[in-house]
Amino acid sequence: MDWKLVNSEYLYKEPWLTLRRDICETPAGVTVNPYYVLEYPDWVCVMAVTADHQVILIRQYRHAFGTVLLEIPGGVIDPEDPVPLDAARRELLEETGYAFEQFYSLGAVSHNPSTSTNLTHMFLATGGKYVQAQQLDANEEIEVLLKDVNEVEQMLKEHQFVQALHVSxxxxxxxxxxxxRADMNRGE
Structure with missing residues (x-):
C-alpha cells in the first residue's frame, strides 16, 4: 500500500514550519500531484504531578485559535535536546519552574499523519518540586495552575481542554x- 515518491520540492522552509509539494504514485499506478506535506520538528507534552499530588496545568494565549487555553506543559524538541525526555525536562523547568524525580514515557502520537511528519512524545512526570522562577521566551506569558488529579479527570470529562495532543x-x-497506584497497593 506504500506510495512511491516521484518528486519532492520545498516551497517554504523555516525552523518552525516547512512545506513541501510531493508527486507520488500509488501501487495502482495513480499519480497524486500535488500532495502537500508539512514538516515540523517533534514535540513533547507532559502530564506533570507535583510531590504533593497536584497536576500542573498552564494557561496561555494561542494566537491561531485567538484565545487563552488551558493546557499542559510542553513544546518543541530543540536540536540541543539529545532525546525527547531531555526536551520534556527542559520545557517543564522553563515553563513552570518545577523539576521532577520520575518520568514515564506514554508513547508518541501524530496530530495529523496525512499531512504532517512529526510526532508528539508524551510523558508522565511525578515528584515535582518548585526549584526556580519560570524562564519564558520573549513571546510567552504562562500562568501556572495546580489541580488535584481527580479534578483534572473531571475537567477532561467536561471537555475543558482543546489541544488534542494534550488530551491524549x-x-x-x-x-x-x-x-x-495498583502496583503500590500490590506492594510492587
Whole structure:
C-alpha cells in the first residue's frame, strides 16, 4: 500500500514550519500531484504531578485559535535536546519552574499523519518540586495552575481542554497513574 515518491520540492522552509509539494504514485499506478506535506520538528507534552499530588496545568494565549487555553506543559524538541525526555525536562523547568524525580514515557502520537511528519512524545512526570522562577521566551506569558488529579479527570470529562495532543497525554497519564497506584497497593 506504500506510495512511491516521484518528486519532492520545498516551497517554504523555516525552523518552525516547512512545506513541501510531493508527486507520488500509488501501487495502482495513480499519480497524486500535488500532495502537500508539512514538516515540523517533534514535540513533547507532559502530564506533570507535583510531590504533593497536584497536576500542573498552564494557561496561555494561542494566537491561531485567538484565545487563552488551558493546557499542559510542553513544546518543541530543540536540536540541543539529545532525546525527547531531555526536551520534556527542559520545557517543564522553563515553563513552570518545577523539576521532577520520575518520568514515564506514554508513547508518541501524530496530530495529523496525512499531512504532517512529526510526532508528539508524551510523558508522565511525578515528584515535582518548585526549584526556580519560570524562564519564558520573549513571546510567552504562562500562568501556572495546580489541580488535584481527580479534578483534572473531571475537567477532561467536561471537555475543558482543546489541544488534542494534550488530551491524549492526559488520558494516557491518568491510566499510568492508576497503574502505578495498583502496583503500590500490590506492594510492587
Amino acid at each position: 497525554c492526559l488520558h494516557y497519564g491518568l491510566e499510568k497513574i492508576k497503574e502505578l
